[in-house]
Amino acid sequence: xxxxxxxxxxxxxxxxxxxxxxxxxxxxxxxxxxxxxxxxxxxxxxxxxxxxxxxxxxxxxxxxxxxxxxxxxxxxxxxxxxxxxxxxxxxxxxxxxxxxxxxxxxxxxxxxxxxxxxxxxxxxxxxxxxxxxxxxxxxxxxxxxxxxxxxxxxxxxxxxxxxxxxxxxxxxxxxxxxxxxxxxxxxxxxxxxxxxxxxxxxxxxxxxxxxxxxxxxxxxxxxxxxxxxxxxxxxxxxxxxxxxxxxxxxxxxxxxxxxxxxxxxxxxxxxxxxxxxxxxxxxxxxxxxxxxxxxxxxxxxxxxx
Amino acid sequence: xxxxxxxxxxxxxxxxxxxxxxxxxxxxxxxxxxxxxxxxxxxxxxxxxxxxxxxxxxxxxxxxxxxxxxxxxxxxxxxxxxxxxxxxxxxxxxxxxxxxxxxxxxxxxxxxxxxxxxxxxxxxxxxxxxxxxxxxxxxxxxxxxxxxxxxxxxxxxxxxxxxxxxxxxxxxxxxxxxxxxxxxxxxxxxxxxxxxxxxxxxxxxxxxxxxxxxxxxxxxxxxxxxxxxxxxxxxxxxxxxxxxxxxxxxxxxxxxxxxxxxxxxxxxxxxxxxxxxxxxxxxxxxxxxxxxxxxxxxxxxxxxxxxxxxxxxxxxxxxxxxxxxxxxxxxxxxxxxxxx
Numbered sequence: 001x002x003x004x005x006x007x008x009x010x011x012x013x014x015x016x017x018x019x020x021x022x023x024x025x026x027x028x029x030x031x032x033x034x035x036x037x038x039x040x041x042x043x044x045x046x047x048x049x050x051x052x053x054x055x056x057x058x059x060x061x062x063x064x065x066x067x068x069x070x071x072x073x074x075x076x077x078x079x080x081x082x083x084x085x086x087x088x089x090x091x092x093x094x095x096x097x098x099x100x101x102x103x104x105x106x107x108x109x110x111x112x113x114x115x116x117x118x119x120x121x122x123x124x125x126x127x128x129x130x131x132x133x134x135x136x137x138x139x140x141x142x143x144x145x146x147x148x149x150x151x152x153x154x155x156x157x158x159x160x161x162x163x164x165x166x167x168x169x170x171x172x173x174x175x176x177x178x179x180x181x182x183x184x185x186x187x188x189x190x191x192x193x194x195x196x197x198x199x200x201x202x203x204x205x206x207x208x209x210x211x212x213x214x215x216x217x218x219x220x221x222x223x224x225x226x227x228x229x230x231x232x233x234x235x236x237x238x239x240x241x242x243x244x245x246x247x248x249x250x251x252x253x254x255x256x257x258x259x260x261x262x263x264x265x266x267x268x269x270x271x272x273x274x275x276x277x278x279x280x281x282x283x284x285x286x287x288x289x290x291x292x293x294x295x296x297x298x299x300x301x302x303x304x305x
Numbered sequence: 306x307x308x309x310x311x312x313x314x315x316x317x318x319x320x321x322x323x324x325x326x327x328x329x330x331x332x333x334x335x336x337x338x339x340x341x342x343x344x345x346x347x348x349x350x351x352x353x354x355x356x357x358x359x360x361x362x363x364x365x366x367x368x369x370x371x372x373x374x375x376x377x378x379x380x381x382x383x384x385x386x387x388x389x390x391x392x393x394x395x396x397x398x399x400x401x402x403x404x405x406x407x408x409x410x411x412x413x414x415x416x417x418x419x420x421x422x423x424x425x426x427x428x429x430x431x432x433x434x435x436x437x438x439x440x441x442x443x444x445x446x447x448x449x450x451x452x453x454x455x456x457x458x459x460x461x462x463x464x465x466x467x468x469x470x471x472x473x474x475x476x477x478x479x480x481x482x483x484x485x486x487x488x489x490x491x492x493x494x495x496x497x498x499x500x501x502x503x504x505x506x507x508x509x510x511x512x513x514x515x516x517x518x519x520x521x522x523x524x525x526x527x528x529x530x531x532x533x534x535x536x537x538x539x540x541x542x543x544x545x546x547x548x549x550x551x552x553x554x555x556x557x558x559x560x561x562x563x564x565x566x567x568x569x570x571x572x573x574x575x576x577x578x579x580x581x582x583x584x585x586x587x588x589x590x591x592x593x594x595x596x597x598x599x600x601x602x603x604x605x606x607x608x609x610x611x612x613x614x615x616x617x618x619x620x621x622x623x624x625x626x627x628x629x630x631x632x633x634x635x636x637x638x639x640x641x642x643x644x645x
Contacts, residue, residue, distance in 0.1 A: 014414075015412060015457065195407065196402060196404055196408045197410045197411070199363065199402070199408075200400075200402055200409070200470070200473075201410070202363055202394065203361055203363060203394055203395065203402075204394060204395030204399065204400075204425075204473060204474070205391045205392065205394035205395030205422075205425060205426060206391070206395075206421075207388075207391055214421075215410055218410075218412045218413070219410070219411065221412075
């Protein structure tokens with residue numbers, strides 16, 4: 001890793017490779033990336049990892065009590081009892097299996113909403129920044145209106161209009177987070193369009209669409225990538241919050257926010273029911289934030305040699 | 306001489322700012338003949354660059370071309386649609402800039418960027434375009450073009466970057482190359498190499514060049530004809546030898562006199578007194594009149610009242626100055642240099 005080959009006449013390394021290497025040297029990115037990788041693997045192999053079906057009601061099938069605390073054989077739980085490392089919930093289901101399957105929902109929510117928000121935000125921001133004038137004004141004032149509301153409140157309002165459910169929650173979160181990306185992209189485009197290479201491209205006959213999409217936007221990617229990574233964390237949190245309020249994923253879907261919401265009254269009697277889903281949310285959000293911070297440092301143009 | 310390749314007539318480009326209308330280019334007439342190098346000189350802010358951007362119709366808000374015609378290959382460029390104009394840019398008329406490194410897109414390899422010219426204008430496939438790009442890099446004398454094509458702009462030196470820009474500009478063998486101070490940002494030794502390259506390629510492809518510069522030495526060496534600009538207008542136009550041997554316009558005389566000569570001992574460098582006029586509030590009459598010593602010494606009154614037309618003073622020599630207006634009472638007054 002430390003051997004830096006002299007760059008004389010060797011095929012120059014691409015910018016992505018340079019960024020990738022720099023990213024791998026970041027401690028926070030290492031940790032964040034490793035956790036994220038683990039989460040992705042857990043999501044993919046959920047059926048293998050989870051000992052039970054997340055929706056399976058175990059009453060009558062096993063000797064379990066309602067909201068039974070964790071029973072781990074290694075930690076002294078009698079071996080004749082079935083093992084439930086995160087305990088049993090109020091509906092006689094295995095919490096561990098539900099938390100594992102919850103990874104799928106949360107990652108799905110995070111990635112789809114951010115993808116939608118990035119696509120919409122980039123389009124709006126790029127047009128806004130490049131065109132300028134009244135188009136810029138109309139689009140950005142619209143974004144300002146969206147940003148003026150606390151995002152969760154607006155999301156709740158949107159869900160209230162569209163109806164509850166995971167899909168509508170996704171759409172609401174996507175709409176709410178679009179302005180952030182529109183702003184980031186617009187700012188980049190505004191400064192990039194004045195750069196000399198844009199003028200040079202025009203002097204060589206490139207069209208406006210070509211310049212905006214192929215010449216300017218690739219230069220605007222770094223801040224967008226960072227914002228997107230951090231945005232996944234917020235989206236997961238928002239989705240969990242909506243579900244907690246009963247507006248997002250509906251029971252019996254194994255969603256962390258829903259799990260917290262349904263058992264919130266049992267915080268003192270059965271703390272394991274809110275502890276583990278909460279921990280899962282925290283770890284996931286932390287992973288994206290760490291990775292986002294690492295990316296920001298790795299993509300920082302001021303650190304380029 | 307033959308038909309001009311480019312014929313700019315009465316070009317006016319104004320910038321509509323909050324402080325007023327900046328008349329950056331105010332009635333420029335300019336001809337470029339096939340295969341020649343036309344030097345365009347003048348001090349900073351006299352409208353050289355705006356003229357060249359106007360020819361390619363690249364003037365951005367708040368600037369606007371308000372009058373004039375730009376005839377090129379039988380069509381008036383100012384009357385074309387934006388799409389037709391895009392086909393001319395880079396294809397028939399190309400341009401290279403002062404800052405080669407910032408004129409290249411930092412996130413693409415230079416091979417990508419040159420290949421793109423072929424892809425945009427000729428619809429070439431990526432692989433073939435890349436091969437052409439490597440050939441071009443070889444043509445402009447970049448060492449090891451095959452691997453250099455994979456380099457990013459920040460991995461190049463200024464001279465190398467300018468070679469890449471030249472490769473891009475000349476990729477499609479344009480008829481006219483506008484070189485806006487192509488060597489200003491480069492080391493002196495590199496300057497000579499880049500100028501040699503431009504002149505060599507011009508000879509090879511028969512490309513006419515508008516060479517914009519404030520470096521009179523460079524112009525004297527490279528140009529065939531020279532146009533001198535002052536405050537948005539051409540004040541003198543002549544073949545290069547004639548211009549340097551016998552400059553007619555007091556401004557041209559001042560410019561040439563202000564170039565230090567190696568080996569000649571001078572207590573002070575000669576300068577032109579005063580500064581360029583405010584392009585929002587131009588003086589009435591000749592724009593150079595407030596700074597003109599010839600006006601004072603010849604005691605000409607009309608200089609501050611009306612502006613002279615371009616007067617022909619030689620077979621290819623035009624000058625915009627009252628000194629050379631044939632007049633019944635005083636007659637043309639020769640310049641000091643010419644008399645010497």
